[in-house]
Amino acid sequence: MAANSFRPRVLTALAGLLALSFGSLADSRIEDQAEQFFRSGHTNNWAVLVCTSRFWFNYRHVANTLSVYRSVKRLGIPDSHIVLMLADDMACNARNPKPATVFSHKNMELNVYGDDVEVDYRSYEVTVENFLRVLTGRVPPGTPRSKRLLSDDRSNILIYMTGHGGNGFLKFQDSEEITNIELADAFEQMWQKRRYNELLFIIDTCQGASMYERFYSPNIMALASSQVGEDSLSHQPDPAIGVHLMDRYTFYVLEFLEEINPASQTNMNDLFQVCPKSLCVSTPGHRTDLFQRDPKNVLITDFFGSVRKVEITTETISLQPDLGIMESSNKEDQIDEERMEPLKYAEQLPVAQIIHQKPKLKDWHPPGGFILGLWALIIMVFFKTYGIKHMKFIF
Amino acid sequence: MAVAVRLALIVLLLLGPGGWGHTEPSRDSLREELVITPLPSGDVAATFQFRTRWDSELQREEVSHYRLFPKALGQLISKYSLQELHLSFTQGFWRTRYWGPPFLQAPSGAELWVWFQDTVTDVDKSWKELSNVLSGIFCASLNFIDSTNTVIPTASFKPLGLANGTDHYFLRYAVLPREVVCTENLTPWKKLLPCSSKAGLSVLLKADRLFHTSYHSQAVHIRPVCRNARCTSISWELRQTLSVVFDAFVTGQGKKDWSLFRMFSRTLTEPCPLAAESRVYVDITSSKQDNETLEVNPPPLTTYQDVILGTQKTYAVYDLLDTAVINNSRNLNLQLKWKRPPENGYIHYQPAQDRLQPHLLEMLIQLPANSVTKVSIQFERALLKWTEYTPDPNHGFYVSPSVLSALVPSIVASKPVDWEESPLFNSLFPGSDSSSYFVRLYTEPLLVNLPTPDFSMPYNVICLTCTVVAVCYGSFYNLLTRTFHIEEPSKGGLAKRLANLIRRARGVPPL
Numbered sequence: 001m002a003a004n005s006f007r008p009r010v011l012t013a014l015a016g017l018l019a020l021s022f023g024s025l026a027d028s029r030i031e032d033q034a035e036q037f038f039r040s041g042h043t044n045n046w047a048v049l050v051c052t053s054r055f056w057f058n059y060r061h062v063a064n065t066l067s068v069y070r071s072v073k074r075l076g077i078p079d080s081h082i083v084l085m086l087a088d089d090m091a092c093n094a095r096n097p098k099p100a101t102v103f104s105h106k107n108m109e110l111n112v113y114g115d116d117v118e119v120d121y122r123s124y125e126v127t128v129e130n131f132l133r134v135l136t137g138r139v140p141p142g143t144p145r146s147k148r149l150l151s152d153d154r155s156n157i158l159i160y161m162t163g164h165g166g167n168g169f170l171k172f173q174d175s176e177e178i179t180n181i182e183l184a185d186a187f188e189q190m191w192q193k194r195r196y197n198e199l200l201f202i203i204d205t206c207q208g209a210s211m212y213e214r215f216y217s218p219n220i221m222a223l224a225s226s227q228v229g230e231d232s233l234s235h236q237p238d239p240a241i242g243v244h245l246m247d248r249y250t251f252y253v254l255e256f257l258e259e260i261n262p263a264s265q266t267n268m269n270d271l272f273q274v275c276p277k278s279l280c281v282s283t284p285g286h287r288t289d290l291f292q293r294d295p296k297n298v299l300i301t302d303f304f305g306s307v308r309k310v311e312i313t314t315e316t317i318s319l320q321p322d323l324g325i326m327e328s329s330n331k332e333d334q335i336d337e338e339r340m341e342p343l344k345y346a347e348q349l350p351v352a353q354i355i356h357q358k359p360k361l362k363d364w365h366p367p368g369g370f371i372l373g374l375w376a377l378i379i380m381v382f383f384k385t386y387g388i389k390h391m392k393f394i395f
Numbered sequence: 396m397a398v399a400v401r402l403a404l405i406v407l408l409l410l411g412p413g414g415w416g417h418t419e420p421s422r423d424s425l426r427e428e429l430v431i432t433p434l435p436s437g438d439v440a441a442t443f444q445f446r447t448r449w450d451s452e453l454q455r456e457e458v459s460h461y462r463l464f465p466k467a468l469g470q471l472i473s474k475y476s477l478q479e480l481h482l483s484f485t486q487g488f489w490r491t492r493y494w495g496p497p498f499l500q501a502p503s504g505a506e507l508w509v510w511f512q513d514t515v516t517d518v519d520k521s522w523k524e525l526s527n528v529l530s531g532i533f534c535a536s537l538n539f540i541d542s543t544n545t546v547i548p549t550a551s552f553k554p555l556g557l558a559n560g561t562d563h564y565f566l567r568y569a570v571l572p573r574e575v576v577c578t579e580n581l582t583p584w585k586k587l588l589p590c591s592s593k594a595g596l597s598v599l600l601k602a603d604r605l606f607h608t609s610y611h612s613q614a615v616h617i618r619p620v621c622r623n624a625r626c627t628s629i630s631w632e633l634r635q636t637l638s639v640v641f642d643a644f645v646t647g648q649g650k651k652d653w654s655l656f657r658m659f660s661r662t663l664t665e666p667c668p669l670a671a672e673s674r675v676y677v678d679i680t681s682s683k684q685d686n687e688t689l690e691v692n693p694p695p696l697t698t699y700q701d702v703i704l705g706t707q708k709t710y711a712v713y714d715l716l717d718t719a720v721i722n723n724s725r726n727l728n729l730q731l732k733w734k735r736p737p738e739n740g741y742i743h744y745q746p747a748q749d750r751l752q753p754h755l756l757e758m759l760i761q762l763p764a765n766s767v768t769k770v771s772i773q774f775e776r777a778l779l780k781w782t783e784y785t786p787d788p789n790h791g792f793y794v795s796p797s798v799l800s801a802l803v804p805s806i807v808a809s810k811p812v813d814w815e816e817s818p819l820f821n822s823l824f825p826g827s828d829s830s831s832y833f834v835r836l837y838t839e840p841l842l843v844n845l846p847t848p849d850f851s852m853p854y855n856v857i858c859l860t861c862t863v864v865a866v867c868y869g870s871f872y873n874l875l876t877r878t879f880h881i882e883e884p885s886k887g888g889l890a891k892r893l894a895n896l897i898r899r900a901r902g903v904p905p906l
Contacts, residue, residue, distance in 0.1 A: 092486065092577035092606050100578050100606040115602055118534050120580040125536050142524050143538075144531020342626040346558040354550040 002009040042156040042197045043133070046149060047072045047082045052130060052163030052172045054088040059243040060234050061103070062090045064162040064204055064250040067104050071257040072158065075305030080326040083134055083149055085121035087163075087173050097240055104246050104254060105240040120147050128178045135159075153194035158202070158303045162250065165205030167228055184214040191217040198291070200303040204250045206231040209285040215235030221291040221298070226282035233281050246278045262305050270297035290325045322335075398872040424450040424465040425589050425670045427596045428709070432639040432678040433689065433731055436493040437643035437651045438609065441658060443596060445588055445635045450622055452629065463669060464633060465587040467532055468617060472631070475521045478510040478565070479554050482529060483614035484576040486606070487640075496704050499636060501612045505535055505574035510554050511565040513632060522567045534579040540569040556618025576611060577604040584613055587635065595667025595715070598676070599659040600637070654730040666715035677729060680708040694731040697718065753795075776845050784847070794841035804831045853864040 049072070051065035069084055091102050091113045102113040121130060133139050134149050151157055163170055169177040190196050201222040203211050208224030225232040225247065228389065234244035235251045246254070252275040260266055272286050272295070288295050301307045347353075425447050432440045449464040461469055471477065483501035491497070509525065511518050523541065530537035548565050581602050585592045592600055607609060617635040641658050643651055655662050677701065679690055695711035696719065702708070713720050713727065721727050741759035745752075762768050808829045813830035814822045823835045887895075887906070895905040 089575045089577055092575055098603070098607075100602040111603075113578060115578065117579050118582055120531075120534065122534070122579070123536055123573075123575065124539070142527040142529055145532075146531045243583055343559065343621065343629070344559045344626065345556065346553045348553050348563055349551075349556075350553075357549070 010237045018237065026282070028100070042302065044153040045077050045081060045156050045158070045303070046151045047077055047158040047160070048085075048134065048149060049082065050126070050159075050163075052126060052161065052170060053088050054173045056088075056090070056095050057243055058088070058163075058310055059090050059241070060246050061162045062086055062088065063102050063104050063112060063246050065160065066102050066117070067246070067250060068160045068202075070112045070114060070347070071254065071260075071299060072304055075257075075260065075262055076302060076308075077304075077306040079118045081306070082118075083121070083147065084117075084119050084132065085126045085134075086119050087123065087126040089123060089354070095242075095343070102371060103238065103241065104251070106236050106245060108238070108240070118146070121327060124173075126186050128176050128182075129177065131172075132182070132186050135186045135195075137193065137195060149195070150197050155195070156198045156200070156303055157196045158200050160202045160204075161211075162204040162247070165203070165207060165211065165325075167207050167210045170203070170205060170211060180211045180214045183211060184216060187215060187220060188217045191219075193214045196304070200292075202230060204247050208232065208345050209287075212287050218290055219292060220287075221295070222287040224285045225275075225280070228283050229281040248286060249275050249282070252279060257300075257304065260300050260304065262307055264299075264301065266300045268298040268300065271300060276377075341342040421653045423447055425463050425667065425892045426672040427667060428672070428674050428675045428676065429596050429599070430498075430678065431653075431729065431731070432495075433651075433681070434640070434655070435681070438494065438640050439643075439653045439731070440494065440610075442498055443600070443635075443637040443661065445597070446628050447589065447634070448620070450628075450630045460682045463589040464631070465553040468587065468615070468633060471525070471528060472617065476512040476515050477525075477617065478512045478558065478619070479556055480507075480509050480617040481555070481614070482507045482533070482616075483612060484535065484574065484580050485610075486576045487608070487610035487612075487613040489610055489612075490892045491641075494640065497638070499614070499638070500705075501614055502570055502572070504570060504572035505537060506568075506570045506818045508539065508552055508566065510558070511567075513560065513562065515565065518565055518567065520611040526569070526587050533583050535574060536571065537574075539571060544571065545569040554618070555616070556620055556632070557626075576613065577606065581605065581613065584635065584637075586867055587615070589669045589784065590638075590667035594665055595670055596663065596672055597667070598663070599661050599726065601659060601661060602714050604638075604659050604705060605639055605754065607646060609642045609645075610638065612639075613637045623870070651733050652731065655728050663715060663721070664726045665721065670716075675713040675715070675729065676710040677713075677731070678708060679711050680706075687733045689732055690732045692732065693727075697806050754803065778846055778848075781848060781850075784850070788845070788847040790852075791842045791844045793858070794843055796840045797838045799836045799838070801836070802828075803834055805829075 049065050051061045053061040087134050091100050100112045104110050104112045164211045168180045198219045204225040207228050209227045212222035235248045237244045256274045277283050426614045429442045447463050483506045485503050489497045491502050493689040526540040546568050586596050614636045619629045621634045622628045637885045644757040697712045699710045699712050744755040745755040747754040
């Protein structure tokens with residue numbers, strides 16, 4: 001009897017021990033999950049994608065930017081959180097043999113322009129001043145929401161720039177440049193104004209690494225397609241379109257991003273390995289010393305996607321229809337139904353009225369200070385020269 | 396029993412709220428329409444119009460419930476106190492000479508003209524803010540509109556809707572000719588439609604087909620209209636129009652047959668469920684032109700005739716809300732085919748082969764009465780080999796005259812000719828028919844001035860070259876190869892001795 005009662009007790013004890021251990025394991029797993037929940041620290045994602053080149057032969061820069069736009073939209077960032085700046089229109093260019101398309105792969109495999117694109121700054125609006133105003137938030141009053149970067153201190157921002165560049169500068173539209181110092185200062189302004197939580201800066205130009213040399217604000221990670229002294233090369237031309245379609249670095253980044261979905265756990269170290277020298281001819285570089293987290297803990301979707309933490313609830317909320325408002329609005333409409341006299345349409349070309357209308361005279365303004373001062377000077381000089389006795393002939 | 400009571404209670408509860416808050420009569424309605432017009436040049440024009448009419452007074456700001464009328468535009472009207480707004484984006488130019496008059500033409504680029512209400516105090520400030528907001532909505536650079544490109548027309552651009560006074564101080568007009576239209580402008584335009592691009596006529600709006608056109612114009616027009624025939628109250632009308640012209644050569648590959656699938660790469664499957672009317676009109680006025688008849692497939696159930704832009708026009712009507720139109724095939728693919736009657740002409744052309752045979756062109760034409768027919772042939776002048784030129788090339792080269800063999804109808808009937816009895820001048824051509832006579836006419840030969848090379852040039856070149864070679868090379872050759880050696884003067888030969896003898900005899904000093 002004792003033996004019989006002993007065994008179940010041992011068994012229960014064992015079971016208890018096992019449960020405890022499982023519980024502790026589960027606890028630590030829950031802790032891990034909780035830590036992962038808070039690991040990234042951001043609550044919203046923004047993207048600023050800039051193409052700075054004009055003219056048809058710079059088709060590849062527009063295709064670069066649009067391929068990043070496509071990936072970013074696919075991974076969840078909505079158009080309202082993307083500021084897309086394209087310095088020229090390639091899709092509806094008269095030289096494009098397939099209008100409303102921008103291809104990234106030859107033989108027209110992938111149309112990165114798509115059917116649902118919203119360009120915020122286009123053509124002549126892409127200037128250094130507008131770019132810096134977008135970053136720092138000092139936009140002129142009246143700028144619509146879609147053209148503003150409304151980020152806060154919990155935003156992760158992806159900034160992608162492409163175009164023609166050199167050692168320490170990036171050319172905008174063949175007429176002006178932005179230097180790496182200006183860019184670094186703009187990012188510092190953003191940090192001071194708490195406009196970002198973490199920032200990923202990617203640049204695909206010749207000597208791109210020079211653009212991130214001068215950054216000094218925290219929480220910035222930067223990638224470039226080539227080192228100082230190296231050129232970034234283009235990938236492949238398409239014989240039907242007649243220009244090079246993409247740059248090598250962004251082409252391989254696009255191929256890498258096509259494998260990513262919103263749930264993938266790929267981290268930044270994999271992005272650093274994209275496009276080795278054998279494929280890219282130039283040496284891609286990166287800079288992580290300003291970044292607080294370890295790149296292997298940073299997910300690609302932290303910057304390229306908009307992965308929200310969702311909590312599912314099973315409570316129900318009942319909505320009460322508010323009958324009072326509906327009835328009052330009905331009454332108001334019935335009141336203003338009746339008008340006194342019928343309205344009529346305006347005559348489109350009333351010739352008699354036009355002929356006889358007087359042209360509006362501009363309002364007469366008194367002469368300004370400059371004119372008055374000039375006349376006073378002339379009169380003073382006259383009287384000084386010829387004497388005051390001439391006054392009586394005037395007055 | 397209790398269950399029945401409970402059920403009855405539940406039923407009553409369900410009916411109660413439904414009975415009190417009676418469903419509002421819908422205050423806004425949508426009509427969509429597509430007009431397909433085959434153009435005289437073989438192209439085809441398609442004009443979409445989506446009209447949302449909202450029976451409401453938008454001047455009051457308490458309006459917050461938007462159904463079919465888009466909220467973005469409704470808020471614009473109330474915030475900036477707009478009376479009318481007309482915004483268009485166009486790429487290309489409507490060629491009236493080849494295509495006929497347009498329904499509504501727009502200038503190339505972006506055009507914006509707005510009538511503000513007379514309650515607005517600072518019109519210029521509202522104008523600037525409005526253009527900024529519109530640039531955000533339509534993804535265009537309308538923020539470049541400022542006082543340097545805005546005018547206040549004094550006589551034209553009268554309001555297209557209801558207006559009780561037209562003080563042109565409240566009108567502003569601006570055009571940006573450099574503005575490009577592309578998919579990024581079409582996307583927000585489509586999002587303003589009640590059915591977006593999911594159902595109805597808007598499924599045909601695919602960017603890759605719409606921008607592969609000779610003319611693309613999309614516009615937004617907002618204006619107040621009469622709500623009823625007595626015109627005692629105002630409704631707001633929003634019209635979104637899109638006109639495209641498909642080119643026969645670019646899109647149609649040279650053929651004049653069109654179908655909805657060819658133009659838009661889509662067909663119509665259903666009307667927009669929110670639309671009160673959804674119709675397709677096909678212009679069949681010019682159904683007979685150039686001996687070609689237009690056939691529309693499937694045949695229309697109704698037609699519509701009216702005087703449009705000054706001419707009487709007939710349209711075939713397809714009502715998508717009518718279930719007989721979209722029948723068992725579940726989609727409507729309109730096809731326009733031009734049927735040409737069999738020709739009764741003859742053309743034979745044999746092109747020339749260089750230095751082998753000449754061109755030969757034979758055409759059998761039926762000339763219409765009281766008309767002038769011109770036949771012209773284009774040619775290029777080529778350079779011959781220099782041995783093929785005649786000694787007098789500047790005279791020109793002759794092209795042989797053309798021959799016209801004609802059967803001319805004769806006014807007076809002639810009787811058949813007996814060749815032995817009649818005089819010789821009447822029996823040149825055998826005449827078979829008494830109602831017409833045969834004649835063969837010739838044109839003048841054509842004297843063509845071909846590009847003639849300068850034939851004196853070879854002689855000049857040879858002379859010059861030889862001179863240069865002789866002078867330069869010859870001198871060098873002599874300098875390099877001539878050796879100088881001293882020669883003793885010879886005593887003299889036999890001739891010299893004989894000459895000296897004769898000279899001595901004469902008394903002249905010897906050689």
